[in-house]
Amino acid sequence: MDGIATGIAQAFGLIFRLDPDLIEIVALSLRVSLTAVGLATLIGLPLGAVLAIGRFPGRTTLVVLLNGLMGLPPVVVGLFVYLILSRAGPLGVLGLLFTPMAMIIAQTVLITPIIAAISRQIIRDMWVSYREQLLSFGATPFQQAQTLLWDGRAALATAVLAGFGRASAEVGAVMIVGGNIEHSTRVLTTAIALETSKGDLPLAIGLGIVLIVISVCVNAGVFLLRGETRIEGAGR
Amino acid sequence: MSAHILPLHLNNISFMANGRDIIDGLTHRFEAGPLTMIIGPNGAGKSLLLRICHGLIAPHAGQVDWEGPQGASAQRYQAMVFQKPVMLRRTVLANVEYPLKLRGVASSERRDRAMAALERTGLVGLASTPATVLSGGEAQRLALARAWVMEPDVLFLDEPTASLDPSGTREVEGLISAIHQAGTKIIMTSHRADQVHRLGDEVVFIHAGRILEVTPAKQFLKRAKSSQARAYLAGELLLEP
Numbered sequence: 460m461d462g463i464a465t466g467i468a469q470a471f472g473l474i475f476r477l478d479p480d481l482i483e484i485v486a487l488s489l490r491v492s493l494t495a496v497g498l499a500t501l502i503g504l505p506l507g508a509v510l511a512i513g514r515f516p517g518r519t520t521l522v523v524l525l526n527g528l529m530g531l532p533p534v535v536v537g538l539f540v541y542l543i544l545s546r547a548g549p550l551g552v553l554g555l556l557f558t559p560m561a562m563i564i565a566q567t568v569l570i571t572p573i574i575a576a577i578s579r580q581i582i583r584d585m586w587v588s589y590r591e592q593l594l595s596f597g598a599t600p601f602q603q604a605q606t607l608l609w610d611g612r613a614a615l616a617t618a619v620l621a622g623f624g625r626a627s628a629e630v631g632a633v634m635i636v637g638g639n640i641e642h643s644t645r646v647l648t649t650a651i652a653l654e655t656s657k658g659d660l661p662l663a664i665g666l667g668i669v670l671i672v673i674s675v676c677v678n679a680g681v682f683l684l685r686g687e688t689r690i691e692g693a694g695r
Numbered sequence: 696m697s698a699h700i701l702p703l704h705l706n707n708i709s710f711m712a713n714g715r716d717i718i719d720g721l722t723h724r725f726e727a728g729p730l731t732m733i734i735g736p737n738g739a740g741k742s743l744l745l746r747i748c749h750g751l752i753a754p755h756a757g758q759v760d761w762e763g764p765q766g767a768s769a770q771r772y773q774a775m776v777f778q779k780p781v782m783l784r785r786t787v788l789a790n791v792e793y794p795l796k797l798r799g800v801a802s803s804e805r806r807d808r809a810m811a812a813l814e815r816t817g818l819v820g821l822a823s824t825p826a827t828v829l830s831g832g833e834a835q836r837l838a839l840a841r842a843w844v845m846e847p848d849v850l851f852l853d854e855p856t857a858s859l860d861p862s863g864t865r866e867v868e869g870l871i872s873a874i875h876q877a878g879t880k881i882i883m884t885s886h887r888a889d890q891v892h893r894l895g896d897e898v899v900f901i902h903a904g905r906i907l908e909v910t911p912a913k914q915f916l917k918r919a920k921s922s923q924a925r926a927y928l929a930g931e932l933l934l935e936p
Contacts, residue, residue, distance in 0.1 A: 591751055592781040596794045597770050606793075610784040 469661030495566035503574030511582035528572035537635030570622035577618035708757035729896035741884035780838035812844040832863025852883035
């Protein structure tokens with residue numbers, strides 16, 4: 460018990476001292492995961508909208524595939540991206556392996572299906588009630604998608620949040636393609652794994668606390684956003 | 696009355712669902728002018744007929760022809776208000792601007808036209824309110840403003856007062872009259888004889904997917920031509936033949 464208590468005390472020391480190593484790791488983690496969420500959102504939301512309202516052959520297959528990809532194991536995504544980015548791989552010439560960019564790519568691959576599949580479901584449900592109204596207005600398919608994405612913004616934030624949760628918590632993919640290199644590709648999750656195995660519990664615990672705080676803050680922010688629109692929609 | 700797309704000619708329209716004819720070889724020509732009410736019991740095919748006219752649903756047989764000079768681009772000149780209109784999740788003003796935006800109207804003109812439409816429908820005070828918090832009557836007035844702002848030749852209304860209380864009904868009926876007075880052809884469904892009395896110029900009575908009679912409203916209420924319409928007006932339940 461003593462060891463854990465000391466660990467927690469030292470962890471708070473690191474956090475309040477704004478330990479430079481800790482700050483560096485937190486900053487890289489946020490940069491990698493937020494960039495990946497941004498990219499996955501740019502791809503996932505339009506993809507979700509197209510799959511929700513579009514009618515084309517192979518749509519059902521795509522939807523089933525997408526839902527299946529929601530549960531991709533991070534290590535497998537890591538391996539896949541590793542093979543593509545490794546020297547012998549198709550994109551090996553870019554020299555991206557073991558860089559933050561490789562980690563962003565891996566997390567984007569991991570969470571795009573999550574954001575696309577959840578937003579497809581949300582937009583599909585809205586489309587049922589919006590369809591006739593938008594067709595009556597003469598909206599083009601592009602305008603329909605635009606309107607549904609805008610009107611569903613509060614619910615779609617949940618989809619993006621789910622993606623962020625997955626990206627910030629996973630360790631397998633960034634470990635494989637980033638390599639957990641100090642001052643280069645070390646993020647919160649890989650650092651926690653390393654420090655724990657090394658027995659440096661204070662740093663591991665400190666990093667763990669920061670990771671939880673980030674996650675709670677992001678969730679609380681989105682909850683407040685949702686709460687507002689819920690009141691708006693409650694009627695009088 | 697502007698002469699863009701009317702008259703609307705329905706030529707031998709049929710629509711089937713579950714192996715049953717919902718609309719069965721229906722032919723009619725809607726002319727510009729009178730406020731037309733499509734009357735009939737629930738399940739007669741009124742809403743479906745309106746959706747076929749508006750182009751939301753294609754009939755399984757027959758043609759929908761807009762015979763006016765602009766008939767080829769009929770979509771631009773018509774609007775529809777649904778029984779439960781969708782309130783877009785934005786302000787009341789933005790809801791009215793929305794259809795103009797879709798049609799590429801410049802933003803300053805859009806704002807002016809939308810404000811004018813809110814003025815006419817008594818919603819100016821709610822312009823910056825989120826549309827999703829409006830009461831049923833206010834929502835229906837917003838839906839009318841949103842349709843009116845497009846200055847359609849023809850406005851289809853599907854039971855626009857079905858879920859409103861008497862005061863909401865009165866406001867909405869007042870607006871429908873105003874839109875009609877301003878030169879828009881109104882084609883609306885209703886299953887209420889009292890509404891025919893207050894609003895209608897002519898009645899198209901349908902039962903089991905067929906038009907049984909087309910009669911001026913006053914005459915329809917006094918002495919309908921078909922026995923089915925008389926039975927309907929007397930409050931009897933009309934069963935499928």
